[in-house]
């Protein structure tokens with residue numbers, strides 16, 4: 001015969017689990033209480049504790065993080081969204097994971113490497129305020145800038161990595177993965193930075209090139225050598241047409257690097273790229289000043305015709321949704337009620353009657369009202 005007490009306990013436990021799995025105000029409140037005791041106990045957010053902070057260069061740091069147990073891992077080359085509260089406003093930014101997946105598999109750690117951007121609120125906050133023991137809210141890993149085929153295929157693919165500045169971070173994760181899985185594989189890295197002091201991961205890259213017999217590393221310094229050219233690419237990688245390219249850097253750099261690679265015979269389908277930062281065409285004409293009203297919240301802000309709708313919303317104290325901040329992912333899509341905007345990438349004028357816009361690449365032309373963000 002069944003023990004009525006154990007039946008009751010089982011029933012209450014089932015109810016408690018169901019309750020915990022449901023969205024609701026009380027559950028949110030309990031989660032808030034747990035988070036107050038220890039942020040890592042949150043069941044609703046992915047949280048990561050800062051375990052170590054490493055100075056890479058004068059303006060770049062690596063943050064080693066231990067995500068809470070519900071975080072699900074990553075593939076080399078992916079990024080996470082990091083959320084920080086700055087003066088009461090939630091700021092979210094994407095940062096590439098710079099370590100190999102093995103670090104997470106074996107030690108439940110990940111690292112992100114962040115360059116401090118002049119005037120950048122999130123990167124400045126991380127550099128100047130974050131200390132070991134702090135916690136950050138992070139998203140699940142995402143992005144498809146990853147090694148495109150099993151790296152152990154025969155004959156092995158020959159990856160060519162081209163990076164500029166902090167574009168090295170996802171590539172570093174991929175190279176470390178190759179080192180762990182197929183260290184004999186032939187790979188090349190061409191890395192552009194302003195000067196030798198700006199070389200991120202210098203000692204790690206030197207060590208990798210010594211321990212991987214077929215790893216060729218070509219650092220270049222734009223202040224003394226100038227920008228990327230077809231001639232230089234051909235010199236560094238004579239068999240470029242047979243390679244699979246992984247390219248990451250600011251959009252202007254990527255535009256010229258990819259054009260040179262295509263000129264040298266690389267097939268477009270073997271080109272994989274990820275950009276960061278917003279690309280502003282050299283001939284871009286800003287919008288005109290005006291007042292921007294966010295109808296849902298009742299907030300408004302003056303625009304000088306240079307900032308995007310996304311930046312203006314954040315300056316107005318709102319917490320809009322976004323992902324890439326460069327016109328790729330459409331996460332920032334919002335509804336315009338009245339007014340015109342310029343598409344910052346193309347210079348195209350989006351007229352009054354087109355209501356859906358991407359906040360991260362839309363610059364108001366005069367007065368504008370946004371229905372929902």
Ligand code: FES
Nearest residue numbers: 323324325330360
């Ligand atoms: S945030 Fe990705 S398109 Fe705007």
